[in-house]
Amino acid sequence: MKRTEIVEKLKDILLATDDRKRDAVAACTEASSLTYDLGFSSIGMLYMVIAIEEEFGIRFDGVGAADFRTLGDVVDYLEAKLP
């Protein structure tokens, strides 16, 4: 899967997490912080992980919450994990 496709799919997931974040998601880039720019709470973070596991058919093994500070960190992880 191409990096741009991963980003678009992640944006869908972010919107599914909280539709009120429509503007923040539209404006977000790979450098956007999950906490400070996108306002993720702990439940939001886990929700995103669940959504990613379901959407991409993967499992988040061997990573902790601190490993994902930005959207780009998640993209890096997925890019390495996906075929």
Next chain:
Amino acid sequence: MKWLPGRCRTGDLIRVHLGSVCHYGVFVSEDEVIAFGLPPVEQYRDDPRRLIVCSTDIDTFACGSIVEIAHAENRQERRKRRPPKKAVADARARLGETGYNLLHNNCEHFARECVFGEHRCELEEAAVRRWRERPVCAVYLAAVDDMAKEDAVYPPERAREIRRCTDPGLRAAKTADWALLELAVKQVFGREPESLTFRCSRHGKWSCEELYFSLSHAGGYAAAAVSSAPVGVDMEGVEAFFARRTEEEIRLMAKRAMTSAEHRRWGGDPAAFLTCWTRKEAVFKCRGRGAFRPAAADADDAGVRSCRVMAGDTELALALCGRHSAQARFYLMDGDGAHPVTPRFDDTPQTVDPDAAAE
């Protein structure tokens, strides 16, 4: 379970809020807190104990945040609470354990298992529940010519039904509708068409047991809406719609299709009629039964949204009705796949360049 700050006692399940997440542990003493991994903060990012069961002091665990203690709220929770010595012994016996998983085997699973004997994470459960109940609604658009591949249609009953169409244009459009539906189902719900149960009503309306969908085609384009709630989509090619009808014909159609209140508000603008018509069809497809009676469908239904989309040179008037229509995502297909588009709702149409969207 109630979480309150207070004086920690041996065998307590404790947690701290660190940025966007919580970190959980088993309190033994001020010098010994056992947790699955170190607190998820930047300073421990490269620490080898980051994702293994380890013991730290309370200051390392808390990272300057307020420590909260879990209190059993009812008899059932109190009964599950294990004796402090047993909780601590179990936690110590697991020091050095690996196999951390952010979602399915994290610090909360570990600490709760030691203290309450259950491998659970409340946040995981809440998040799974929320994900399964999430509003899902997406609309896929594609040129009929790009999608009309007859061998792609499932189930066979629907394929046979389509093959019976004698008009080649209509056959191609129906084939494209269905092929687009199958693609949307795969992309949005991750389901293969063969894993779904499709049914056809005595009125000839197809439905699916596992999800909701609605199809439309016009102006050389097909539209497929899929959702986790009942949904209706209608689409008209703007140029084709007006090319086929004179203003007088539109006035007559408006008189027939609109309620008297809608007709009074209308003002004679043909474009407004087109919007009203697509809204009515979308409302009917979502909520109606039997034959379409335009005057009986409420164009002002709270769940309907109408918009314009430019697909290449073709302007499409589109209406979508459903509980989740406000959250709907729109995608336009081209040779490279589906690209998100942002329609202009009841406003000036937006030109969508699939090549630019792909970049």
